Amino acid sequence: MSLSHLEFPAFLDTSSADLVADFFVPALQHSIAYDRGVGYFTSGWIRQASEGLVGFVENGGKARWVTSPILDENDWEALKAGDEARSDEVLRRSLLAAVHDLASCLKKDTLGALAWMVADGILEFRLALPREKLSGGEFHDKFGIFTDDEGNRVAFNGSYNDSLQGSRNYESIKIFSSWIVPFEALVESDVVRFEKLWNDDDPNVRVFELPEAAREAILKLRPADRPYSRPESIASASGSVGDGETGYPAPGTIPSWLKLRDYQREAIEAWKEKGMPVGEPASRRGILSMATGAGKTLTALYLACKLAERNRPFVLIVVCPFINLAEQWIREMRKFGLEAIGCFGGRVRWQQALADSFQRLRYGKGEILPIVVSNDTFASQEFQALLCPDSIVHLLVADEVHNLGAPHLCQSLPEGIKLRLGLSATPRRHHDEDGTEALFRYFGDIVYEFTLKKAIEKECLTPYMYHPVLVSLDPDEADEYAVLTRRLARFIQSGDKKLKFSEGAKPILMRRARLLGQARQKLSALDAILGGMKDKPSRAVFYCGDGRVNDPVTDEEQRQLDAVAKLLGDQHDLRVRTFTYRESSDEREVILDQLRDQKLDGIVAIRCLDEGIDVPELSFGFLLASSTNPRQFIQRRGRLLRKARGKDQAVIYDFIVVPPDLEGGIDDQAFNMERNLFRRELIRISDFCETARNGPEALGLLRELRRRYNLLAS
Numbered sequence: 001m002s003l004s005h006l007e008f009p010a011f012l013d014t015s016s017a018d019l020v021a022d023f024f025v026p027a028l029q030h031s032i033a034y035d036r037g038v039g040y041f042t043s044g045w046i047r048q049a050s051e052g053l054v055g056f057v058e059n060g061g062k063a064r065w066v067t068s069p070i071l072d073e074n075d076w077e078a079l080k081a082g083d084e085a086r087s088d089e090v091l092r093r094s095l096l097a098a099v100h101d102l103a104s105c106l107k108k109d110t111l112g113a114l115a116w117m118v119a120d121g122i123l124e125f126r127l128a129l130p131r132e133k134l135s136g137g138e139f140h141d142k143f144g145i146f147t148d149d150e151g152n153r154v155a156f157n158g159s160y161n162d163s164l165q166g167s168r169n170y171e172s173i174k175i176f177s178s179w180i181v182p183f184e185a186l187v188e189s190d191v192v193r194f195e196k197l198w199n200d201d202d203p204n205v206r207v208f209e210l211p212e213a214a215r216e217a218i219l220k221l222r223p224a225d226r227p228y229s230r231p232e233s234i235a236s237a238s239g240s241v242g243d244g245e246t247g248y249p250a251p252g253t254i255p256s257w258l259k260l261r262d263y264q265r266e267a268i269e270a271w272k273e274k275g276m277p278v279g280e281p282a283s284r285r286g287i288l289s290m291a292t293g294a295g296k297t298l299t300a301l302y303l304a305c306k307l308a309e310r311n312r313p314f315v316l317i318v319v320c321p322f323i324n325l326a327e328q329w330i331r332e333m334r335k336f337g338l339e340a341i342g343c344f345g346g347r348v349r350w351q352q353a354l355a356d357s358f359q360r361l362r363y364g365k366g367e368i369l370p371i372v373v374s375n376d377t378f379a380s381q382e383f384q385a386l387l388c389p390d391s392i393v394h395l396l397v398a399d400e401v402h403n404l405g406a407p408h409l410c411q412s413l414p415e416g417i418k419l420r421l422g423l424s425a426t427p428r429r430h431h432d433e434d435g436t437e438a439l440f441r442y443f444g445d446i447v448y449e450f451t452l453k454k455a456i457e458k459e460c461l462t463p464y465m466y467h468p469v470l471v472s473l474d475p476d477e478a479d480e481y482a483v484l485t486r487r488l489a490r491f492i493q494s495g496d497k498k499l500k501f502s503e504g505a506k507p508i509l510m511r512r513a514r515l516l517g518q519a520r521q522k523l524s525a526l527d528a529i530l531g532g533m534k535d536k537p538s539r540a541v542f543y544c545g546d547g548r549v550n551d552p553v554t555d556e557e558q559r560q561l562d563a564v565a566k567l568l569g570d571q572h573d574l575r576v577r578t579f580t581y582r583e584s585s586d587e588r589e590v591i592l593d594q595l596r597d598q599k600l601d602g603i604v605a606i607r608c609l610d611e612g613i614d615v616p617e618l619s620f621g622f623l624l625a626s627s628t629n630p631r632q633f634i635q636r637r638g639r640l641l642r643k644a645r646g647k648d649q650a651v652i653y654d655f656i657v658v659p660p661d662l663e664g665g666i667d668d669q670a671f672n673m674e675r676n677l678f679r680r681e682l683i684r685i686s687d688f689c690e691t692a693r694n695g696p697e698a699l700g701l702l703r704e705l706r707r708r709y710n711l712l713a714s
Contacts, residue, residue: 003030003148013172020048028052033147034063035194039140041067043075043110045162050106066197068139069127073221078111082118083210087331127213134204153178155187251368252308253337264299270448285444287422291452292638296423300397311393313361315369319378321403329372344374379412389416397421405435413442453691461641464650466692471521478660484512489670516657517545517625518560530572537620540602545625565604579603617644621652675709
């Protein structure tokens, strides 16, 4: 039922009403989102509002709290245990196992339920601390916004805190509904204000995620006043591993459950044995070229912990191209007792914390300093100035190392760091020999290679079926293609066996690639494939180009991404969301969680899933647009082949445009150009076929096309 069906008074107080029963419970039961900024929070409120929270969870609701860092100690332990369990499947299962009946657990084992809901992403907490002109004060605001699945919102402001005491005090709230015109602007202002706080964009309030809050020591824990002891489920989840005091494993501890595979041990030994430059016994360099999904992260962290055992103090720096990937590394490092400083975003988020940590290390106050940094931040003078590799051993791990071959990044690689490890499924840079050479000069050669074929054979990755889908260009697209082909032929550089173009060809090549990528018949072919499926695909990714197409019904121009999403939803009743740079980092995390939980059938992406994002549950891939860059298609395939429970194979549909027969023909030079361009596409297709279960059959579908271009032997 919609929030708009509820009739709330404009004002409620604790003297004449029960705020929880009369307002919070029905609002939660009718909402899918709840955003709350509040001065104080205790788990007692969770127990009070249990009836509403049960309905909220059944709705698939997500709640976000921004509160002060003044917390009961047991509440903090529950929040911390839940946050740790978000990245630790063992802890998640232990919490979930304790929750048989959510309604009962919310009342009898409130802390267990609280931790479980944090672990499952239903509740998310961040802690707010005033700064700048508000420095020395406390976060004392009290407002909130409920949102239903129709977009209706109810906002409230007042003196009420989310605590048992808040219900005992004289408190009041004012209530504003978005569908009542005079209140629409007031509701929107609270929405904007909350998002500003949540994203740490308020210049006078610093907002911390839970691990960051613990690291920055901003917590002001007060003794618990509840009349019961800490539930055993939380005690075991947060304190069963580690030093017995913090609940974390000791820094640099290799988890007992981690058993390296043979090839991972071989990779580590290869880096140790082959990676020593002549005359530099204290140095090690090397690149591990391992198939996407083969466990590069765990291999690198195991190696780092072994190095840290013999080198104290020790600095571990992991460099990542994307923030989503950096956050994944931070989560994985916690399993090894490493609470990393995340160096990305504005300097205010990390610079002082990093400087203080280095200083503590220099004065013997610490042993291991783990850092996860984005490529751009790593290249900055502010970050580089804090490094001290001459006095402390540093290990630099570069994930998706090929990205660091870009000129503005490779120039910033610090020579003082002697331990260097590069990770990538595709270390060589496409059409950039200089960048590849610079990369290998710094990180060393490829010392170990574990191909996708080996990974499938050793059952490290999932087998897959590959289906090429041949589509034609529409007449007007074919006409444009012919014009571009003839223009492109003028820029061929002669006298070289390889196909090369002079500089003026680049914009024409880009237009040609975009034309092929956004061919309208791809939508019709996708429609036919989905219509012929016995069961609709789930956990699917639809890769699109960044071009535009015309809607077949309205003839209006729209992005291919939007046209595909509309087709999937309107014609095939698939629950999908777009996954692009337009969505914030937090939104993308929510989308991926929804996909994992099967609240979505698929995501429609352009490039945001190409590198690093870990979604092992993906089972179907629809490649409506691809490049001949090996890095892109290898990474995309790797995303789909990660192992997951209940997943026995992946299925890939690859939409390939058949070049049209050009009216009036083309000369030999233009034909040879077309042949060479198609050969590049054929290399990609053959690579997919080579390791597919149905490889020969799939390649056979292209026989006539290969015959046309005299490429049957390719």
